[in-house]
Amino acid sequence: MTADLHDPATFRTALRAWLAKNDLTPPDDHSLAGHMRQFARVMRALYDAGWGRYGWPEHAGGLGGPNMLRAIVGEEIVGRRLAEPGPYSMIEVLAPTMIDYATAELAAEMLPKMLSGEEQWCQGFSEPGSGSDLASLTTRAVRQEGADRYIINGQKVWTSFAQFSHRCILLTRTSDADTPNHQAITAFFVDLDTPGITIRPLHTMHGVDEFCEVYFDNVAVDASRMLGAPGDGWQLAMDLLPYERSTCFWQRIAYLYSRFDALIGEVAGQGESIDTDMGETFLALHTLRCRSRATQHRLADGQKLGPDTSIDKVLLAGAEQRLYDTARDLLPGGTIELDGNDWRTEYLYSRAATIYGGTAEVQRNIIARRLLELGKE
Ligand SMILES: Cc1cc2nc3c(=O)[nH]c(=O)nc-3n(C[C@H](O)[C@H](O)[C@H](O)COP(=O)(O)OP(=O)(O)OC[C@H]3O[C@@H](n4cnc5c(N)ncnc54)[C@H](O)[C@@H]3O)c2cc1C
CATH class of the missing domain: 2.40.110.10 (Butyryl-CoA Dehydrogenase, subunit A, domain 2)
Structure with a gap:
């Protein structure tokens, strides 16, 4: 059973079947504290059912298998909006490097606490x-x-x-x-x-x-x-930042696609004038997903993530801001910054995408110096 589940396609099918039977719909509480409670609830359920332990090493309390498995869990959970992408991303940002640098005893004691939602780390x-x-x-x-x-x-x-x-x-x-x-x-x-x-x-x-x-x-x-x-x-830090600039976004990309679908629902019927904006947004999201998929595969092949993840980070920031700029341009009223709804919150937060995990300028410097060897800035 476990060996079969190490196959990503089998794993995804089984996880979807489990999600269809186990209702993890969030309560109607949009506060940050509410999001954190829901995140802990989802992690607990995933951990108890085993899903939250796949893709993590057995010596640290996981059930083994390729890193791809934990990416699939994030994609299925966050893409359905069962948990918010921000808190979810902290697992991928922090846990792999913590496991690599902590003593074996400390990693074995602590990782299950994070994966089970008992604890949040920062x-x-x-x-x-x-x-x-x-x-x-x-x-x-x-x-x-x-x-x-x-x-x-x-x-x-x-x-x-x-x-x-x-x-x-x-x-x-x-x-x-x-x-x-x-x-x-x-x-x-x-x-x-x-x-x-x-x-x-x-x-x-x-x-x-x-x-x-x-x-x-x-x-x-x-x-x-x-x-x-x-x-x-x-x-x-050099080992951790590449996760923060790449694999932690896989589930966020699923979330951005869900918001893209929601935007289509809200602006459908506006005619041909929206086609270019929506097309460019889709292209940005798709380019990001292709790049991110390749990064997940490189990690699965045993490669070490490094400065090349600055490309993922630049693409993420560009696609996220493109999506919410499009929402601002196309949603009726043209006052997304002032409206009191989810689009406002997300539009404003998308401005941070060129800052967190390393700014857009610094990522471009890394690409220029370390990947293209163009010399110092
Ligand atoms: C939403 C969010 C969450 C965050 N979460 C965390 C967290 O959990 N933990 C944590 O430790 N940090 C966190 N950060 C901080 C983040 O890592 C820093 O904001 C980021 O590294 C930039 O540093 P700074 O804010 O000091 O800006 P500065 O480094 O002061 O940069 C200011 C401006 O100067 C530019 N600049 C700086 N150096 C260069 C250069 N060499 N070449 C060209 N331009 C340059 C920058 O691009 C930027 O535009 C978070 C930030 C945000 C927005």
Whole structure:
């Protein structure tokens, strides 16, 4: 049974049959807290039925099989709008790299908590002065004399879902000023209920306050929570960001297609004048999906994801903004920014697509320098 389910086509058919029998329809609660509760409910049901464990390594509590299986679960769940794409994406952004860098015991203890919806995790990379220039981060972790632990002080910002999270993958600086930035960064897996941590949600223009400021005041973290060795933090970030720029979008693409279908429903009958806009939007979505599919296959073939995922990120941001620009242009009234409905929220959030996971400008620099070898910007 399990071996059959490692075949993606068989897996998808069986998952669809299960979804047809198990009603996971979200309640009529559009608050962020409501979305997070629904996300946890869906993850619990998927985990208990086994679906949420496929595509994850057995040594960390998964049921094995190719990464494609977990992508299929995301596509089927988020494409049906049973869970929102934002919280769902955090699994793919954080878990693969956490498994690679944590001790085997820590990964085996923690991954099931995330996959079962018992816990949400967050990503503590960006700081007020360090976004694109991540290597300049200043949150410090100092080893405590005579104790096997570190004391952390500093501030993170734009930490998505921190107010709902139990753990954080945190980048800190552990070396003195003479050490080159890229060798001075160390990552920790931090419990967010540790004394000294303060989490403050930030207000957003689209009204969904998903990200936070996170303050660390003399926060004691056991050395066993270090991810990798001292100085491995930069490499951890370089390994994690490609997931954040590519495979985590597979389920989001399914969601964008569902919104494209909804838009067709709302603007149908407007005549030939909409054909060009809708055609270009479809082309952008389709190009993105083709690229993303190829990336999923490269990962399944055992290749390491790297700077080439900046192409996926540029295509995602372009397609997402194209879709919502088209909605703004075609929906009656022409005031999407002011209307009080889902299109407004999504239109405003789509502006962030050229920022999160690395800005559009920085992705183009990476493509120019590292893929096309065009020299420094
Ligand atoms: C919705 C959302 C969710 C996020 N979630 C998280 C999260 O969970 N965890 C986390 O750690 N961070 C998160 N971030 C932060 C995100 O990673 C940063 O916003 C991003 O890396 C950009 O950094 P910055 O905001 O400091 O902008 P800056 O780096 O200050 O950039 C400002 C402008 O300068 C441009 N620029 C900077 N450097 C260059 C360059 N070398 N060449 C050309 N142009 C350049 C940028 O493109 C941008 O237009 C999130 C952001 C958003 C919008």
